[in-house]
Amino acid sequence: MPEPSTIRLDKLLDHPAVMDAVADVNLELKERVAYQPPVCTVFKSPFTTLATDTQYQFEIDKEAHRQLSHIIANTVQRVEGCDDAADEVKENYRKARNIGIVFSGGPSPGGHNVIAGLFDAAKKVNPRTRIFGFLMGPDGIIDGDYMELTRERVDQYRNVGGFTMIKTGRTKIDNRKKMDLSRETCKQLELDALVVVGGDDSNTNAAFLAQEMFEDGVQVIGVPKTIDGDIQVRDARGQVLCAMSFGFHTAARAFSQAIANLCTDASSDVKYWHVCKVMGRVASHLALEVALQTHANMTLIGEDLADYVDYARLEKAEKERVVDYTAYGMTLRHLSRVTCDAIMQRAAVGKNYGVLVVPEGVLEFINEIQVFIIKLNTIIGNYNKMHDRDFHSAFPTLNEKLEYLRRLVRGIRKDVSYNVWNARDDELFNDIPEFFQEGLLTERDSHGNFQFSQVKTEKVLLDLVKDYLGILKEKGQYKIGIQDAQFVKTMQKGGLDPERYGPILFENWKQAQYLMIKKTIISRKTLKTALVKAGFLGDDETIPAPIEKIYNQSVPKFKTQTHFYGYDGRGSDPTRFDCIYTYNLGQTVFSLIANGATGQMAAILNLEQDFHSWRPIGIPIAPLMHLEERKGKLELVLEKSIVDVNSPAYRVVKTFRDKWLAATPGEDHYRHPGPIRFAGNSEENRPITLLLNAMGGHLSTPDQ
Template sequence: MEHSSRIDIKTLLNHAKTASVIADINREAIERRAFAPKKCQVFSEGFTVLEDQPQYRFSQDREAEKVLADIIDNHVQKIVPGTPEHSTEQERYFKRRNIGIVFSGGPAPGGHNVISGIFDAAKKANPASRVYGFILGPAGILERSYVEITESLVDAYRNMGGFNMIKTGRTKIDLKKKMDLSRATCKALELDALVIVGGDDSNTNAAFLAQELKVDGIQVIGVPKTIDGDIRVSTEDGDVLCSTSFGFHTAARAFAQNISNLCTDASSDIKYWHVCKVMGRVASHLALETALQTHANLTLIGEDLADYVDQERLKAAQERGEIDYTAYGMTLRHLSRLICETIVKRAASGKNYGVMIIPEGVLEFINEIQIFIIKLSTIIAEFNNVHDLDFHASFPNLDARLDYLRRLSRGISDRAASPIWNLRDDELFNDLPAFFQEGLLVERDTHGNFQFSQVKTEKILMDMAMDYLEILREKGIYKVGINRRSYESLMAMDGLDAEGFGRAIFKNYDQDGYLLVKETIISLKTLTQTVMNAGLIDDEKDLPGSVVDLFKKSVPKFSIQTHFYGYDGRGSDPTKFDCNYTYNLGLTAFSLIANGATGQMAVIKNLEHKFCKWEPLGIPISSLMHLEERKGKLALVIEKSIVDVESNAFRVVKALREKWLAAEPGDDCYRRPGPVRFTGSSEEDRPITLMLNSIH
């Protein structure tokens, strides 16, 4: 196009087609907003009531009985249809009320539908009811920063990802002053109820608020949220009342689509190992689900590593008449060896590429690293408590922190503190790379937890693996297999004796599969000598170029690309499963409020089954709490649920490891999960882990 004929920028920007194609809200978003999630049958009735379910039993913590005395006797409550006999409950259900909602912790897809469910149910019960959203998480409660949620605001965010409507934050309401401020805010807004949408720590907070505000007649309800999927509730008798938190399915699917694309890339370009770290600070649920979604060649599951026993070391010790206690549990060194074993196996079949999945918190299941984390967390907590200072502010760089540890190991610092760091710890810690030392000494989060997302786990493991692969390459063990047909074709083109050269060069020439160069052939010099000894050439100048090329193809070049999947998944638009799940969680939360419940967590039972079997419940949060060390002190918290290595889902992954490794000639077994959608008959209706675990 001639320069003089260009449309001017003002006209271009004002053109109807430009406005249509670059609009903030596209057709997909409009369709998402209009999507109507399904409702459990009970929510289509006139009103609901609560039915106690005393058959569901929990072992209660004694400390919880003391500090949560007003809500400790709560039962599991099932939401059932109201009848004409429930006239008192009916009157209470339809009364006008004010409800506050707050997001707490990291975002998870589906949060907006929790608000939508509460809003729709509250307005349907009584159009005069009002719903308020606190801005930027619990800090909004303390600072009295809120917005009234209206129909237009809700409609703008239905089925959309993120927590954009009211934002989120990580402030804890853990002190009396904060409790008093929360009470003042709730009273100022004349709130009848407060709904806290969050993870294990946030729901713990909900229990303490429920206890504190019960005397004021203000109800508090929790809603389970975390993409990590580590809020799973089972009774003492093994009944599963909540099989996963909302956002887990969406995040896993978002990760899986990206990892699936890398599987396609790896098997197309055949030169990279893609190393994918996925979120999951403590539990490996996301890694397990993405493995099932993608069939990646190698997936590490932290909970599996924790039970590892090195049988070879154990046997060697027994032969010496000893017990090698270090054979129990995985070490960093051995884990890197297992990774190398996988890489070498695939390379032998001509596949010097692949995809591996590493859970973010895998290091917590490595013996020596777990010990370091526990010791360093205790040291940091003790320093903060003894000196009333912040450890990381007092020692702002790595050198200062290492110097403090060094002095601590020699007993010349903080004599009053427990002698937890000794000279042996100092010696082992100094052997770690500086970036890893920095990672282990990183500032703990607001709950006192170690921040695995700040540690380059994949770099630690792959650096160790690459060092060992170099040793295996020098020993002639790490080789790339040569396709037999390609070899024979190349030899025929050059008029060479394929069988003669094959028997001289390859260690498995008489076997099927890819050809492997003998371990003794590690250079062109050793190759030449081998061929000369076989009488195939007279001197090194006669070494055929095709043979040289074949040898070079057998020498592996190990290249990796690292990826971290976390924030992208938690910011994804929700799947149809999460759209339906979260909307019904909102309806459940309102039913609990409308029937006078407090200190309960809104859940949906039977998520692992078809939608028609979903069962809305309220679970007593106090029954889920136990004492756990946080910031060097024992505190009541909700226990995180980790991967059960006896579950169907894990057993399936374990049984298919060799198949998905695909360390043999032929295609890989990669699976294409497809993009996240919210409509369509091909969209899966629940996580694969849940479907597998529902099989009995």
């Protein structure tokens, strides 16, 4: 046999096919980068103008009125196309500008297209306009670290995920020194406008920057970004102004594809429960969308848990003539029981597997956990305010933190927190697992928020579930159902009469397709006792192999695989929906700037409708602000939007909850959304929650 010829490495590496195979840019990426998103009709006009829309009203916070006086009177502004204008208006519209843009917070798919939309719109009007990207987030503004964005650089990142072009960061411009440094940077660059792309905290920052730089003539425009989907703006009458922040659709699709794959794996290997934690610290929008995309067997929605009422507990309290406040709101223990019930119901029909979706912030909706978080946030915030070093540096180990809390109870530490933490709190806190204590005492993020992504939420729940399933197993209640046909086949193959043994083994013999071993049979010993008692076996005889096989198949082993979906989704290449949405947000930003707006958030109305119905607008940020506790004190912030349990999307999920649990004989109802394809007619053009919620009043009753 001839020896294979050895190819010289340099020739191999120089071969076109090899070079193409290992290149950084593949064909799909080339097609993605070359895609030109369509623009809203108004942007096809030579000019745009802004028209005040008086149908939207806001309830103004007094503190917002005091702190944001320059921009508090802003109104909703519609972007309208204009074929011609007065010479003075044309001149101002077409003038060369210096515009800065910054990404703030975590990456969100589509951010690059905000830059591309702004860049294209600005350069089309005046090629001499300069766009500056601040590097590494708000730190770039504070430190004067920036780069001028060229067409070559912008073209490189069109329709591509991440914030790689200029990077991002989480710094807040929240004190006088940072604000003064930011103002100095804007002056040095002679900026006409600054664009802040970020979430609720970042748009809060944008409002204060607009206020501070109002008299300097620097316009500040915000852009709503977060994969969590918790920026959904409505006016005082509930009219939708911003239905969805960008990046949500892409992240949900990325998570859904991976979770749908786990549904396939679970129903193939039939031995694992896959527990999937998805991002969503304050709101469960992603979990809700994932439920609609995948039909996972069980999806916990935090907002639903917060609204839970235990009517059985209320009835008991009423009979005892007492008030049971614990009946309102889901407890951690009861949540574990609900989860166990679902697992047991599936096991009873032979499905000892499944997929459970859990939002990362689900524990925030559990009463006793929320109390702990509020109290610990206050204690940590008070300590940081009163001392030279922060709480976590002062008490680096868990034991040191716990000792500090005990000293508060004993009154040894006479600081502002001594009356926040009492003996009852200390007792309950010491009853929870050590790893969860550590999680609750973990360092807060830069905004003072509890970092649920750092807590093994799924482990907290699963430990309780496993413990309770163990108890139910000992009681003979948690068993795997045996298909009647399988039982008959196994017995006949072993030479035994199924009709004779069936009534002895099963509590529902001849009553169901899946047979349940009697609750009294919880071990081989009790199995043998039942056979001996029935006269089918002698004391010294062994259990027949077919019967032992059936018994072994009925004994559940609760095996789990845990997964966290967050960073992978926010780094995904955007869906076509997010590409088009963000590109038009960038175009909207320029229209707001060119028409003199400041303190506004760029948005698109009618996202739930076909593209030709989309309408670009500017939303006033200041009227949306309200006081909220942050780091132990009240601060003006933009309110997060949580899942509305009366919304059509939630009601649809609730309606199909039992169907998707599939605790019945037969196939599961898993849905496979497929990968983000970007091209082709089968790619969905908007989030399912957006589509369903747009139906609003078309559903008749709240419990439908």
